[in-house]
Each structure stands twice: as structure tokens, then as C-alpha cells.
Amino acid sequence: MSACIWAFLIFAGGFFVCKMLYVFATAWALPVTQGALFTSTASVRINSFLDAVSMNEKELLVDLGCGDGRVLRAAQRRYGCKALGFEVNGMAYCQARLLSFGMNGVEIRRTSFWSEDLRDADVVFCYLYPDVMKRLAAKLEAGLRPGTRVVSCNFPVPGWNPLKVIRPDSNCHGDPIYVYRLPDSCPQT
Numbered sequence: 001m002s003a004c005i006w007a008f009l010i011f012a013g014g015f016f017v018c019k020m021l022y023v024f025a026t027a028w029a030l031p032v033t034q035g036a037l038f039t040s041t042a043s044v045r046i047n048s049f050l051d052a053v054s055m056n057e058k059e060l061l062v063d064l065g066c067g068d069g070r071v072l073r074a075a076q077r078r079y080g081c082k083a084l085g086f087e088v089n090g091m092a093y094c095q096a097r098l099l100s101f102g103m104n105g106v107e108i109r110r111t112s113f114w115s116e117d118l119r120d121a122d123v124v125f126c127y128l129y130p131d132v133m134k135r136l137a138a139k140l141e142a143g144l145r146p147g148t149r150v151v152s153c154n155f156p157v158p159g160w161n162p163l164k165v166i167r168p169d170s171n172c173h174g175d176p177i178y179v180y181r182l183p184d185s186c187p188q189t
């Protein structure tokens with residue numbers, strides 16, 4: 001067999017293995033994630049979020065379901081803030097750990113954010129699924145300090161009033177990003 005055919009087989013085999021790992025890791029985590037699959041936020045959207053929500057070196061950004069950790073790394077690089085991510089999908093967690101290796105200030109934990117205390121967060125970022133947003137609203141209202149900013153990609157937090165809604169200037173990635181601030185954004189508390 002020629003080198004080209006070998007190269008193709010190795011590439012196709014690797015691709016297939018990665019896809020299978022993705023399917024198994026996603027199915028395994030599904031009872032916890034309730035539909036929030038491991039997909040990553042596009043860099044144009046991350047930059048729009050970071051343009052709109054500034055942080056300082058003492059502040060903590062928490063990503064609820066951090067995927068491969070790209071939001072954490074981008075925020076840490078831009079603002080020097082501390083960045084903490086929770087992730088239950090094994091494949092996403094491994095990618096996040098590998099890609100963030102050696103980065104001071106970035107921490108990834110393999111645990112569900114539902115069981116975590118979020119009161120140290122200054123900014124909470126999430127890109128989840130509509131089915132969990134109502135329960136998430138209750139957790140955030142009960143667990144965050146006044147002044148904490150909450151940013152939700154694509155899906156609004158039910159019952160909350162956004163401070164602003166960002167729509168990135170992009171044909172493919174222009175879905176809304178909702179920015180909230182406690183307690184003003186949640187009138188029912």
C-alpha cells in the first residue's frame with residue numbers, strides 16, 4: 001500500500017476513534033447535563049463577551065460546564081483573572097486539562113456545578129440548555145453575592161432582566177449573549 005493510503009487510513013481511524021469517544025463521553029454525562037452537549041463557544045463570541053464584561057486580577061470567573069476550557073483561558077489571558085471551570089464530560093475535561101496545562105490561574109474540576117458553592121464567583125459564564133435554565137436561576141439567586149455578573153450564551157435566564165444583550169457581528173455566530181447583574185436583574189428576589 002502506498003504512503004498516501006496509509007496516511008488516509010490513519011487519519012480516518014483517528015477521526016473515527018475521536019467521534020466514538022465523543023459519543024460515549026456525551027452519553028455517559030447526559031443524565032447530569034440534561035441536553036447541554038459538549039460544543040465550544042466560537043472565539044468571536046468569547047471576544048464579544050470579554051469586550052462587554054471586564055474583570056480584574058483579583059476576580060474569579062466561573063464557567064458552568066467549561067467544555068475544553070477556552071472561555072477560561074481567553075479570560076485569563078485578557079484580564080489576568082482567576083478562572084475556574086466545572087465539567088462532567090470526560091472527554092471535554094481531558095481536553096480542558098491538556099489545553100490549560102501550565103496556565104497559572106486556570107483550574108478545571110471534574111464535577112457537576114450543581115453540587116458546587118458559587119459564592120466566590122465574580123462572573124459566572126454558562127452556555128447550557130433551555131431545560132436547565134429555570135433550575136439554574138434558582139441556584140444562582142440563592143448562591144451568588146450581590147454584584148456578581150452572570151453571562152448566558154444563547155439562552156436567557158428565565159424571569160431575569162438582562163443588563164444588556166450582545167449580538168456578535170457574525171453571520172454564523174450572532175446568537176444573543178445575555179449579561180445580567182445581581183440583584184438588579186432578578187426582580188423576584
Ligand SMILES: C[S@@+](CC[C@H](N)C(=O)[O-])C[C@H]1O[C@@H](n2cnc3c(N)ncnc32)[C@H](O)[C@@H]1O
Nearest residue numbers: 033038039040041065066067087088089112113
Ligand atoms: C455547550 S457546552 C459549553 C462549553 C463551554 N462553556 C464553552 O462555552 O465553550 C456545555 C458544557 O457543559 C457541560 N455541562 C452540562 N451540565 C453540566 C454540569 N451539571 N456540571 C458540569 N458540566 C456540565 C457539558 O458537558 C458541556 O461540555
